[in-house]
Each structure stands twice: as C-alpha cells, then as structure tokens.
Amino acid sequence: MKTPTEQWTERSRALAAALSRSALGDRAAFKRVYELSSGHLFAVILRIQRDRDLADDLLQEVYVSAWKAAGSFDAQRAQPLTWLTHIARNKAIDSLRRAQAQPRLESVHSELDDDDRPDADQRLVDEAPGPAALLERASDARQLGHCMEGLSAQQRQSVALAFFDGLSHAEVAAQLCQPLGTVKSWVRRALMTLKACLERAAQTDRAVGA
Amino acid sequence: MDYGRRDLADALAAQYVAGTLRGGARRRFEALLPGHPALRAALADWQARLMPLTAVVTPVSPPAHTWARIEARLWPEAPAAAAARASAGQPWWRGLAFWRAASGLATVAAVGLGVLLANPQPQAPPVVIVLQGTEAGGPGAASLVASVSGDGRALVTRPLQPVALAAGRALQLWAVPPAGAPRSLGLISADGVTVIRRERLPLALLDARNTAALAVSVEPPGGSPTGAPTGPVIYAGKLQL
Numbered sequence: 001m002k003t004p005t006e007q008w009t010e011r012s013r014a015l016a017a018a019l020s021r022s023a024l025g026d027r028a029a030f031k032r033v034y035e036l037s038s039g040h041l042f043a044v045i046l047r048i049q050r051d052r053d054l055a056d057d058l059l060q061e062v063y064v065s066a067w068k069a070a071g072s073f074d075a076q077r078a079q080p081l082t083w084l085t086h087i088a089r090n091k092a093i094d095s096l097r098r099a100q101a102q103p104r105l106e107s108v109h110s111e112l113d114d115d116d117r118p119d120a121d122q123r124l125v126d127e128a129p130g131p132a133a134l135l136e137r138a139s140d141a142r143q144l145g146h147c148m149e150g151l152s153a154q155q156r157q158s159v160a161l162a163f164f165d166g167l168s169h170a171e172v173a174a175q176l177c178q179p180l181g182t183v184k185s186w187v188r189r190a191l192m193t194l195k196a197c198l199e200r201a202a203q204t205d206r207a208v209g210a
Numbered sequence: 211m212d213y214g215r216r217d218l219a220d221a222l223a224a225q226y227v228a229g230t231l232r233g234g235a236r237r238r239f240e241a242l243l244p245g246h247p248a249l250r251a252a253l254a255d256w257q258a259r260l261m262p263l264t265a266v267v268t269p270v271s272p273p274a275h276t277w278a279r280i281e282a283r284l285w286p287e288a289p290a291a292a293a294a295r296a297s298a299g300q301p302w303w304r305g306l307a308f309w310r311a312a313s314g315l316a317t318v319a320a321v322g323l324g325v326l327l328a329n330p331q332p333q334a335p336p337v338v339i340v341l342q343g344t345e346a347g348g349p350g351a352a353s354l355v356a357s358v359s360g361d362g363r364a365l366v367t368r369p370l371q372p373v374a375l376a377a378g379r380a381l382q383l384w385a386v387p388p389a390g391a392p393r394s395l396g397l398i399s400a401d402g403v404t405v406i407r408r409e410r411l412p413l414a415l416l417d418a419r420n421t422a423a424l425a426v427s428v429e430p431p432g433g434s435p436t437g438a439p440t441g442p443v444i445y446a447g448k449l450q451l
Contacts, residue, residue: 031277038271039269042270042271044264047267056276060280063280064280077254079261086257089264093236144262162230163228167229168230191225192224195220195256
C-alpha cells in the first residue's frame with residue numbers, strides 16, 4: 001500500500017520538501033507545511049473532537065509536535081500527510097480520553113449520556129457528511145474502494161464510526177445498539193479483511209507492473 | 211505477551227491506527243514502540259493502509275489566529291521581533307536594536323541553587339536569571355541577578371555591584387511578555403537584596419508564553435507614573451528556559 005516516492009502527488013512532494021527544511025530549522029518552510037496541510041488536519045481533528053476551541057488548540061499542538069519531530073520524518077517510509085495525519089489523529093483521540101477523565105458538568109443536567117450526542121452534533125461547524133458517507137467517498141480511491149466493498153455493511157459502519165469519529169468499541173456498540181463483543185469482532189474482521197484485500201491488490205499491481 | 215509475534219503486533223497496530231485501542235492499552239502500545247521493531251513495522255503498514263481514508267474529509271480552514279499562536283508557542287521571542295520590524299517609532303521594548311543588544315549581552319543561566327533563594331523549595335529547582343547591564347546603564351552597571359523559585363511565586367533580586375543612582379531615582383523591575391506591554395514587578399533595591407512578595411508576581415511568571423525577558427529601568431522614587439517604563443533600561447535578560 002506504500003506509494004513509491006516517484007508516484008507522489010505534487011502536494012506530497014512539496015510537503016516532504018518543506019518538512020525536510022523544517023527539520024533544519026527553516027521557519028518559512030514550516031509555515032509552508034502549515035499552509036499545505038492545516039485544512040486537512042483541522043478537518044480530521046474536528047470529526048473526532050467536535051469542540052471547535054479544543055480542536056483549534058489540538059491543531060496548534062499538532063504543529064508544535066511536528067516542528068519538534070520534523071527530524072524524524074522519513075520520506076522513504078511514509079508520505080508526509082500520512083505522518084502529519086497520524087499525529088493529528090493521536091492528539092484528537094487522546095483529547096477524548098482527557099475529556100472523559102474530567103468531570104462532565106453538563107451531565108448534571110442530562111440524565112442519559114446519550115443525550116450529550118445530539119448537543120455535540122449541533123456544535124459541529126456545518127452539516128458534515130456522516131462517517132458512512134465518507135467511507136463511500138473514500139471508496140472512490142481505487143484499491144481501498146474495491147476492498148471496502150468486500151466488507152459487510154455492519155463491518156463498514158463500525159470501522160467508519162471508529163476511524164472517522166474516534167468512537168471507542170463501546171461507543172460504536174451503543175450507537176449501533178449491538179453487543180460490545182459483536183462490534184469488537186466486526187471491527188477486527190473488517191481490518192483483517194481490508195489488509196488481506198489490499199495485499200492481494202498490491203501483489204496484482206506488482207505482477208501487472210513487472 | 212510476546213510483542214515480537216507478527217500476528218499480535220499486527221492486530222494491535224491495526225486497532226491503534228483505527229483508533230479503537232484506547233486508554234491504558236493505547237499508552238502501553240506507545241510505550242512499547244521504541245523497543246519493538248516488529249510493532250513499529252506493523253504500525254507503519256497500518257498507517258499506510260488506513261490514512262488514505264482521511265483524504266475524503268473536506269478540508270476546514272482553521273481560524274486565522276491559529277498560525278500566530280503556533281508561532282508564539284514555538285518561538286516565543288518571534289512576535290516581538292516581528293512587531294519591531296513591522297513599525298518603527300514604537301516603545302523601547304519593541305525596538306529590534308534593543309533586543310539585539312539585550313540578547314547579545316544577556317547571559318541567562320538556569321541553575322538549580324538555593325544560595326540566593328530566601329526560601330528554597332526542594333521539589334522545583336529555582337531559576338536564576340542574570341540581567342546584564344545595558345549601554346544605557348553605563349560602565350557602572352555590571353549585572354543584576356534575579357532568582358525565581360521553581361513555582362514562579364517568589365522572586366529575589368540583587369545587583370552584583372551597587373548601582374550609582376542619581377538622587378530621587380529608583381529601580382523598577384519589569385516582566386516583558388512576548389507580545390504586549392511590560393508588566394511592573396515592583397521597585398527593587400539598587401544596592402542590596404530585594405524580595406518581591408509573591409502576591410505581586412503574576413501566575414506562571416516563568417512560562418515563556420507569559421515572559422520573554424526581565425528588565426530594569428530607572429524611574430522616579432515611587433515607580434513609573436504611567437505604568438510603563440519611562441526611564442532608561444539599564445539591565446535586561448532574556449528568559450530562555
């Protein structure tokens with residue numbers, strides 16, 4: 001699934017170059033990194049952390065970390081946007097954990113935890129597409145799309161909720177009204193099916209290319 | 211557990227990247243990464259597999275202030291210098307020349323010591339800031355030491371040599387933030403130790419986001435009448451922790 005450097009998009013190359021210069025302390029280059037990637041990372045964070053102020057703060061943390069870790073970015077091993085997105089997703093997922101650890105004042109007023117969800121949704125910036133719709137769009141990507149089609153509807157939905165919206169197994173289970181164990185196995189099987197499918201596709205590609 | 215086992219490493223990395231590995235398990239996975247090449251390899255593979263999914267998320271422009279805040283976090287000294295470049299005729303603490311001189315002269319030492327501290331606190335090491343005499347202070351002003359307790363709540367100053375002040379003049383200590391006007395920390399003695407009461411000190415004084423430098427100016431006996439430095443700055447030291 002790793003894309004060879006020569007097949008990268010223009011943006012990937014520009015990002016990789018700017019990141020490498022950032023590692024040498026070039027602040028102007030780092031601003032370029034920000035310009036090329038912040039819209040994407042902010043969107044990724046906002047899907048998981050829907051509080052806009054918190055998301056903004058997380059985005060700042062992402063770039064502070066990225067500046068400090070720029071030296072460890074290795075263009076041979078990862079695409080720059082993959083590398084940055086990984087940092088962003090981690091911060092966003094960790095922020096959910098922190099938020100849960102803190103006392104939830106609003107739950108004084110709402111009896112059911114589920115009541116918080118619609119509120120959270122209303123705070124969302126705009127009518128963002130749901131996770132299932134996103135997965136459908138992702139399915140436009142050639143190999144991934146083909147492999148996504150190989151999943152059952154429930155598997156797809158579970159992976160989408162977990163991956164795009166940062167829901168835990170338990171939250172996915174609650175959302176889909178399914179037992180926790182069932183959801184866990186859907187996600188596990190979905191990931192393994194995806195992996196097997198993508199590896200087959202890569203082998204076919206190599207065979208065709210050879 | 212044997213994290214070298216391929217199938218286990220693969221399953222953990224998959225759940226980690228998908229985001230379903232949570233809490234303690236997530237922390238453990240991260241802690242194990244440096245020592246387990248098999249985990250790192252599995253992680254890289256899963257990132258490459260799943261991250262393309264995020265490509266379909268419609269980009270959302272972050273707020274206009276975000277980049278400036280990132281800059282302020284990364285390079286706390288930058289906004290002051292940038293502002294100085296942006297317009298001339300600003301107050302002295304915005305002047306680039308001042309900061310060039312100050313950073314050229316200033317020696318900042320972060321030394322853990324209890325010698326100068328009136329009330330050493332063992333849990334957080336105190337910070338000593340050496341404020342060098344500026345040109346405005348003349349050859350008489352050698353340097354001045356300010357030591358701040360590790361929690362930032364008590365500050366002690368002492369000139370290494372007594373300062374020759376004109377009659378009816380006093381020394382005033384300022385905390386200079388990365389952006390915005392200096393904040394008075396009070397009057398200090400020209401020839402001995404001054405302990406600044408903790409209630410006079412701003413919270414998180416030692417946070418680089420709040421304080422870029424300390425400076426001492428010459429003021430009328432009661433301190434600056436305007437709330438901003440009015441006399442020459444004779445000592446300055448950048449905070450570089």
